[in-house]
Amino acid sequence: MRAVIGVDVGGTTSVAGLVASDGAVLAEASAPTHHRGPGTAVETLVELIESVRGRAREEKLELLGIGLGVPAVVDPSGGRIGGEALHVPELAGRALGPWLAERFGLPTFVDNDVNALALAEWTFGAGHGVRSLVVLALGTGLGAGIVLDGQLVRGAEGFGGELGHSPVKFDGRPCWCGGRGCLAVYASGRGIAEAARARVAGRAGEALLTAAGGDPARITAPLVFRAAAHGDPTATGIVEEACLALGAMIGIVVNGLNPELLLITGGVAGALAPLEGRVLRAAEGFAFSRALARTRIRLVPGDKRLTARGGAALVLYETARAERAGCAASPGG
Amino acid sequence: MRAVIGVDVGGTTSVAGLVASDGAVLAEASAPTHHRGPGTAVETLVELIESVRGRAREEKLELLGIGLGVPAVVDPSGGRIGGEALHVPELAGRALGPWLAERFGLPTFVDNDVNALALAEWTFGAGHGVRSLVVLALGTGLGAGIVLDGQLVRGAEGFGGELGHSPVKFDGRPCWCGGRGCLAVYASGRGIAEAARARVAGRAGEALLTAAGGDPARITAPLVFRAAAHGDPTATGIVEEACLALGAMIGIVVNGLNPELLLITGGVAGALAPLEGRVLRAAEGFAFSRALARTRIRLVPGDKRLTARGGAALVLYETARAERAGCAASPGG
Numbered sequence: 001m002r003a004v005i006g007v008d009v010g011g012t013t014s015v016a017g018l019v020a021s022d023g024a025v026l027a028e029a030s031a032p033t034h035h036r037g038p039g040t041a042v043e044t045l046v047e048l049i050e051s052v053r054g055r056a057r058e059e060k061l062e063l064l065g066i067g068l069g070v071p072a073v074v075d076p077s078g079g080r081i082g083g084e085a086l087h088v089p090e091l092a093g094r095a096l097g098p099w100l101a102e103r104f105g106l107p108t109f110v111d112n113d114v115n116a117l118a119l120a121e122w123t124f125g126a127g128h129g130v131r132s133l134v135v136l137a138l139g140t141g142l143g144a145g146i147v148l149d150g151q152l153v154r155g156a157e158g159f160g161g162e163l164g165h166s167p168v169k170f171d172g173r174p175c176w177c178g179g180r181g182c183l184a185v186y187a188s189g190r191g192i193a194e195a196a197r198a199r200v201a202g203r204a205g206e207a208l209l210t211a212a213g214g215d216p217a218r219i220t221a222p223l224v225f226r227a228a229a230h231g232d233p234t235a236t237g238i239v240e241e242a243c244l245a246l247g248a249m250i251g252i253v254v255n256g257l258n259p260e261l262l263l264i265t266g267g268v269a270g271a272l273a274p275l276e277g278r279v280l281r282a283a284e285g286f287a288f289s290r291a292l293a294r295t296r297i298r299l300v301p302g303d304k305r306l307t308a309r310g311g312a313a314l315v316l317y318e319t320a321r322a323e324r325a326g327c328a329a330s331p332g333g
Numbered sequence: 334m335r336a337v338i339g340v341d342v343g344g345t346t347s348v349a350g351l352v353a354s355d356g357a358v359l360a361e362a363s364a365p366t367h368h369r370g371p372g373t374a375v376e377t378l379v380e381l382i383e384s385v386r387g388r389a390r391e392e393k394l395e396l397l398g399i400g401l402g403v404p405a406v407v408d409p410s411g412g413r414i415g416g417e418a419l420h421v422p423e424l425a426g427r428a429l430g431p432w433l434a435e436r437f438g439l440p441t442f443v444d445n446d447v448n449a450l451a452l453a454e455w456t457f458g459a460g461h462g463v464r465s466l467v468v469l470a471l472g473t474g475l476g477a478g479i480v481l482d483g484q485l486v487r488g489a490e491g492f493g494g495e496l497g498h499s500p501v502k503f504d505g506r507p508c509w510c511g512g513r514g515c516l517a518v519y520a521s522g523r524g525i526a527e528a529a530r531a532r533v534a535g536r537a538g539e540a541l542l543t544a545a546g547g548d549p550a551r552i553t554a555p556l557v558f559r560a561a562a563h564g565d566p567t568a569t570g571i572v573e574e575a576c577l578a579l580g581a582m583i584g585i586v587v588n589g590l591n592p593e594l595l596l597i598t599g600g601v602a603g604a605l606a607p608l609e610g611r612v613l614r615a616a617e618g619f620a621f622s623r624a625l626a627r628t629r630i631r632l633v634p635g636d637k638r639l640t641a642r643g644g645a646a647l648v649l650y651e652t653a654r655a656e657r658a659g660c661a662a663s664p665g666g
Contacts, residue, residue: 084621151482155591159624162588167619170501170581179619248503252585255495258488286500286512288417291492327660
């Protein structure tokens with residue numbers, strides 16, 4: 001039987017999985033990314049990969065390759081990891097793929113973690129069988145992955161899918177990325193927490209501030225969602241704005257790309273799930289109704305089982321792509 | 334020699350061209366789309382195609398097919414023309430391709446006119462040789478066409494590329510499409526003229542109103558650009574907003590899709606060309622700098638010679654796609 005090794009590199013925790021070609025996770029290993037101290041992420045990854053490779057050997061599985069999803073932009077030509085908003089700073093500028101390929105003697109592919117997640121959803125998950133899907137991952141940050149007509153959209157420099165830092169309000173609030181009015185400002189965990197902190201700062205008696213023990217720095221997105229559910233007007237305003245901004249991005253995706261499936265996932269998506277009706281009504285205010293009718297929209301909490309499967313899906317995607325390229329280049333093609 | 338027939342169907346004028354496979358226009362015919370009266374667009378198209386087909390016969394050219402660009406959304410599976418913002422109402426709901434294919438005994442393809450323009454730029458124009466490009470066509474309305482990794486983005490229902498009606502401000506002004514804060518509201522000819530009319534209505538002494546002979550309905554986008562060039566503050570505000578909104582859309586395209594080339598064309602783009610620096614500075618406020626460095630941005634007036642070549646490029650694109658599909662399906666593939 002054939003299998004692949006999929007790795008999800010996180011700012012906090014990393015996971016490696018031994019994944020069958022049907023997506024079944026046969027073995028898994030995880031560890032804090034820096035469990036041997038700062039700057040040791042690559043050591044951790046090597047350990048995790050070795051661990052699941054050992055399992056593959058025991059089971060006598062043929063390994064097709066290794067795929068890694070990293071929380072960064074990855075240059076599609078050289079595989080170099082970009083430094084933008086990178087939580088694993090020692091990876092910046094590294095071409096991890098070729099190095100691991102040599103280390104393990106296996107084809108190795110590296111891509112952005114949400115790109116890998118989109119491939120996993122497309123290969124094993126909710127997007128199985130569609131030609132095109134967009135995944136928006138609303139966590140602390142906000143990433144996206146785009147598959148159109150069976151191809152992952154990487155872009156010239158690997159920024160394809162950076163919809164979290166695409167503007168939904170050209171005169172909106174400044175974003176930590178240096179931009180303005182980005183979706184992440186309104187609909188990511190960090191953006192929601194920062195908006196709440198700014199609104200309650202110095203305003204004693206605000207329920208959000210009381211709930212955070214008087215310290216604005218302790219306000220988190222889950223706290224904002226809880227306060228909104230209890231009717232706090234400040235929190236409600238922030239959640240309403242998140243729904244509207246997300247509705248606008250749904251409008252951009254539905255009108256601009258019109259995929260068969262738009263999957264909105266991650267922790268913040270889980271918190272928004274009870275407000276799905278509100279988000280969809282906001283989207284109706286932006287998208288053409290016939291376009292919206294053909295893009296299925298699902299708002300779901302993240303499926304933790306997909307983390308290691310992202311890298312695995314990347315290997316299967318690249319293997320299939322190489323086979324197609326061989327076909328097109330063949331004399332009979 | 335092989336050639337194709339390309340047709341550009343306009344709300345006012347339609348053009349058919351006999352186009353060689355290298356893009357050379359060998360013959361051209363044009364007519365007002367409704368020159369035989371309301372509801373006669375299809376008759377006109379048949380006449381125009383017959384005219385250039387006659388020329389192909391004289392020259393003993395082998396015809397590969399007919400391609401039409403229409404100012405509408407086209408369903409990619411059935412080829413049915415959508416009714417959204419359609420200036421040639423009798424085409425709504427028609428599957429023009431199969432009908433013309435039968436009428437002329439030639440493979441016939443129909444797509445959105447800016448999709449066809451994007452294919453023309455990619456096949457014969459500024460985008461020749463790139464893997465991915467986005468064309469924004471800023472005219473009276475605002476359309477776009479997207480080619481990613483060599484594939485035209487049509488979307489599930491044909492709305493792929495409707496970036497003109499994608500929001501750049503989630504709490505922005507209502508758009509005639511039913512949406513809100515669309516790019517077209519700020520950066521199309523219609524949007525610019527409507528913004529100016531709203532701002533000067535009832536305000537005697539406004540330079541824009543005087544220039545329009547006191548009648549707000551006579552204010553046009555070119556008039557707004559001229560008044561801004563002469564320092565009129567109302568017109569300048571509207572043009573500044575157009576630059577900012579366009580900069581935000583450049584940010585969405587560069588961060589979200591990161592194509593090799595972004596071509597901004599059409600009449601309004603021509604008027605904005607002297608303000609290119611302003612538009613690019615606005616874009617820098619939204620896009621990641623490394624992403625922006627790899628997407629070449631060109632702001633150019635439309636190339637009228639490309640109109641008929643759009644349909645021609647569509648035929649060449651579809652022919653190549655069918656050949657690739659044959660390869661993938663072959664036993665050796």
